[in-house]
Each structure stands twice: as C-alpha cells, then as structure tokens.
Amino acid sequence: MRSLSRRLTSVLFATLVVTLPLQALAATESIVLGMGCFWGAEKRMSEIPGVLDVESGYAGGDAERASYRDVLNLEKRIQRGKSDARNHAEVVKVTFDPEQVGLERVLIGFWESHNPTQGDRQGNDVGSNYRSAIYVSNEAQRAVALETRDAYQQALSAAGFGPITTEIAPLRHYNRAETYHQDYLTKNPDGYCGLGGTEVAYPGSDQGETAKPQADRLQASDLDAERQLIVFEAEDCPFCQAFRAEVLESWSSAVPVVTTLNPRPPEGWMLEKDLFATPTMVLFEDGKEISRYTGYKGDKARFWQWLGFQILTPEQQRIAFEQGTERAFSGSHLDEKRPGVFVDPITGAALFRSDTKFESKSGWPSFFNPVEGALTYHEDRSHGMRRTEVRSASSGIHLGHVFDDGPPPTGKRYCINGNVLSFVPDRD
Incomplete structure (x- = not known):
C-alpha cells in the first residue's frame, strides 16, 4: 500500500512539472520581427517589460531550412545577379505575456528600435537579409502591424524621414539561429552600444515607449568648418563614458572635438552613412565626413592611429607608423629656439x-x-x-x-x- 502511494505521488508530481510549463506557454503570444542584425534586435526587444523570451533566427525566405552560412551565401549570389530566390531575413522571435504587455506595445518597441525606412539594409549592414519585417501568425497580428505602421509613418514623415519599407507578411519557414548567435551582445558587448533607431517617438505615447526626447542638433556655426571631430554618444552607454574618461577629459589635440547625443550632424553637414552604434567618432572637413571610428574598448592607441592617418601627411605617417627617418637637415624645427x-x-x-x-x-x-x-x-x-x-x-x-x-x-x-x-x- 505504501509503495502504491509513492507511485501515485510520483505520477502526480511529474504531471505538475510537465503541465505547468505547458499552461504558461499556452498563455503567451509570439511574433517574428526583422530589424537588421538580430544581435542588437534581440537585446532591444528583451528590454521591454512583459517580454519573456527573444530568440534569434531566420525567416521569410524561400528555403524551408537555412543556416547563417546559407543566408550569407545566398545573399552574395543575389547581389551578383546569380539568383532570384527570396532570401531569409535575420529576425527575432519575440515571446510575450499578453496579460503584461500587449502586441501594440511590443510593436511600438519594434518601430522605435530601428530605422524602418532603409529598404534592404540597416545601418552599415546591407542586403535583403537585413530588411525590416513583421511576420505575423494570424489576421489579428497583421491588423495591429498595419495600424502601428501607419501611425509611426506620420511621426517619421513629420521628422523628415521617408516612407516605411517594412515587409508585413505571414510567417513562413522560420529557423532558429545557431546557439552562438543567441544572447550575442550579452556575451560579446564588443565596445559599442546600439543607437536604438531614428530617435522618433511613436505618436500618442509619453515620448515613446522606448524612445527618449531627442537632444538638440549641433549648430554648424559653433563648429570649425575646416576640420571638426564629432563624437556621437548615447545615454547609458558605458563605452561612451569610458572614451570620455580615457580620451576626451585630457584632450589637447589641435583637432577640435565636440560631443552630441543627437544622431544627426549639424544642418547642412553630411554623413556618408547612418550611424549604427555609439560612440562613433566622425571627422568632418568642410562639412563632409571623411572618416569615422566606431566603438571603444580602451584601445586608445588604435583610436589615435586612426586619427593620425587622417591628419598627418604621407611623410609623417611613414615616420610615425613605419619607424621611418627623415633625411638629415630636412626636417622641421631644427632652428626653432622660441620658448x-x-x-x-x-x-x-x-x-x-x-x-x-x-x-x-x-x-x-x-x-x-x-x-x-x-x-x-x-x-x-x-x-x-x-x-x-x-x-x-x-x-x-x-x-x-x-x-x-x-x-x-x-x-x-x-x-x-x-x-x-x-x-x-x-x-x-
């Protein structure tokens, strides 16, 4: 009798262990989102309260099965005109608790966390595999996706951005990404912080659910038109703080430097491409970007070498970086005697x-x-x-x-x- 009681207890315990997670899972909802590189997308979406899990993957392509290598190889063939197949996009599968957060709130985070107007690219990443996308599981999700897209388009248009290019379609051929891609930025912070989109708030929210009030743009009249270094920063970016402490606080270079929390350059000045991370140090000459340095991991020597290659003459570079020697009596400052x-x-x-x-x-x-x-x-x-x-x-x-x-x-x-x-x- 005692043995039977033990068996019944074991069966009951096992039933509870199996059933409770299934019940919890049944109460959740998932949607698949493409925001460019899934590393940053995973990190940003996981920060939304009520989101239970964010998984990196591939979806939206013709192939039923795909790996990271498959996606990259197909994109190369597409770019060379050797394939007309539809490639997968890098995506994240966002699982959330509808009792804690609604789909609209999740999609507000999606819109505010990337630039949905760039077509087949996101920041420095170019290709159809980096397209903006919302892959839905039912008609109700599609309706919310379209409604939030139209609302955000109004805000983007008012801020000077173009039309949204986000693909909204039924989910097909979802593949979970390799294990090393999961939680990638948590394991590999790599010296920079993601910018977090256009900095345009979703309309009707209190400065947006994830966006913050945008800092004022720098004024060109306050800067050196001939040569100016601008450090684009973000709030709560530890790599920006490290660059400030280790480089900027003791700055004595002849190159003028200024910092900004606004991701856009002064009116009339031109970036070669959008910023995708902070800190990004951009050197401008005559209002045009000539070079940039993205990220900072305490590598001061690398930063100074980058700047040196922009401002030194070829002869100076040969001496400075190749251990060269100028000819005797040919260099500068031989006769300099002033204090x-x-x-x-x-x-x-x-x-x-x-x-x-x-x-x-x-x-x-x-x-x-x-x-x-x-x-x-x-x-x-x-x-x-x-x-x-x-x-x-x-x-x-x-x-x-x-x-x-x-x-x-x-x-x-x-x-x-x-x-x-x-x-x-x-x-x-």
Whole structure:
C-alpha cells in the first residue's frame, strides 16, 4: 500500500512539472520581427517589460531550412545577379505575456528600435537579409502591424524621414539561429552600444515607449568648418563614458572635438552613412565626413592611429607608423629656439620643453630631457644596430632614438624626427 502511494505521488508530481510549463506557454503570444542584425534586435526587444523570451533566427525566405552560412551565401549570389530566390531575413522571435504587455506595445518597441525606412539594409549592414519585417501568425497580428505602421509613418514623415519599407507578411519557414548567435551582445558587448533607431517617438505615447526626447542638433556655426571631430554618444552607454574618461577629459589635440547625443550632424553637414552604434567618432572637413571610428574598448592607441592617418601627411605617417627617418637637415624645427613646448602632432601631448633642446649638429632636433612620462622606450635591432627607440606615450607613434652622448645634466641625446613634432610657443 505504501509503495502504491509513492507511485501515485510520483505520477502526480511529474504531471505538475510537465503541465505547468505547458499552461504558461499556452498563455503567451509570439511574433517574428526583422530589424537588421538580430544581435542588437534581440537585446532591444528583451528590454521591454512583459517580454519573456527573444530568440534569434531566420525567416521569410524561400528555403524551408537555412543556416547563417546559407543566408550569407545566398545573399552574395543575389547581389551578383546569380539568383532570384527570396532570401531569409535575420529576425527575432519575440515571446510575450499578453496579460503584461500587449502586441501594440511590443510593436511600438519594434518601430522605435530601428530605422524602418532603409529598404534592404540597416545601418552599415546591407542586403535583403537585413530588411525590416513583421511576420505575423494570424489576421489579428497583421491588423495591429498595419495600424502601428501607419501611425509611426506620420511621426517619421513629420521628422523628415521617408516612407516605411517594412515587409508585413505571414510567417513562413522560420529557423532558429545557431546557439552562438543567441544572447550575442550579452556575451560579446564588443565596445559599442546600439543607437536604438531614428530617435522618433511613436505618436500618442509619453515620448515613446522606448524612445527618449531627442537632444538638440549641433549648430554648424559653433563648429570649425575646416576640420571638426564629432563624437556621437548615447545615454547609458558605458563605452561612451569610458572614451570620455580615457580620451576626451585630457584632450589637447589641435583637432577640435565636440560631443552630441543627437544622431544627426549639424544642418547642412553630411554623413556618408547612418550611424549604427555609439560612440562613433566622425571627422568632418568642410562639412563632409571623411572618416569615422566606431566603438571603444580602451584601445586608445588604435583610436589615435586612426586619427593620425587622417591628419598627418604621407611623410609623417611613414615616420610615425613605419619607424621611418627623415633625411638629415630636412626636417622641421631644427632652428626653432622660441620658448615653448614640442608636442605630439596627433594628441597634442607635451613631449619636450624648448629649454632642453640643444645643437647636436646631427641634422635632427635634439633634446637632453623629455617631459616626465611623455615617452616609452623600446629595443631596436634594425639595420644591424642595437638602439633604444622612443615613442610618444600618448599616441604610440615613433619619434626617434635616444643615445648616451648628450650634454649634462642627463648625458642623453634624444634624436627626434622633426616632422613628427608640433611646436606650441609659450604665451606672454
């Protein structure tokens, strides 16, 4: 009798374990959404209260089965004109509790979290596999999708955006993405934060469900028209905060810099393409983007090298990044004797005071003492010699070498390429 009681208890427990999740699952609803790269889409949609699960996948294509490699390979064939098949879009399957959040609220998050006016692309990702899409399971979902699309189009049009290109169609051929794609940005934050769409709020909501009041655009009249670096940031972006702390707070470069929370450039200035993440550092010349640097993971040397390739001459680049040497008596600053400081041409960081400069007759500017902490030292065995190379501590660029044949009090001779120095005279 006791044995029978145990068996009945076990069966009852097993029934509860199996039945409760099924009951909970039956109370949920799912919709499949394409917002460009599913990594960012997964993260953004999972932040909506009431959303229980967000899964990356592929849907909307002709193939019944598809993998990441299948999708990429087909897109290449489509772009080359070798296939007219319909490719899958990268999508997320959003499962939510209708008692906590309605489908309209989920779709408001969808509209506000990407740019639905770009056709077969999203930000830097180009191709039909990155199209904006809503794949519905029934007519009720389709009706809400169309209603919210028309409402958001009004807001976008008022903000100067074009027509929505989002595909709204019945769901077909959904495939779950590979395991390594799931929760990708949680596992691989990669040094940047997603922008979160057009920053246009869905009408009728309190500044939108996910959008925030848009910051004012920068005014072109406040900037340097000839050359200007703009850092596009976002609120609550830890990588933006790190870039501020590690680079901007000690900024002394001759390149003027400004930050903004608005994803659009000043009126009349042109971005080459939309921003897709923050921080993004964009260098403008004459109001046009000439280069950009996206993301920041504490890699100051990489950032300064990027900026150096934009502002240094080819000869300066050869010296700075290829350990080149200018010909003797051909460089800059040989005869510079004014009180002042010689600085890194990229970062503006002080390297040598002019009162440590002396005439060495070597053909290169020579100094007997650097600014404290300004240099790093590296063994150099090139050209059959054993020398000590010196680099700028702030940017990492090659400056020259140090020798033990200098004057008192240090006895050192810092033999420096004048073409990778800038001079800042002392103020009266």
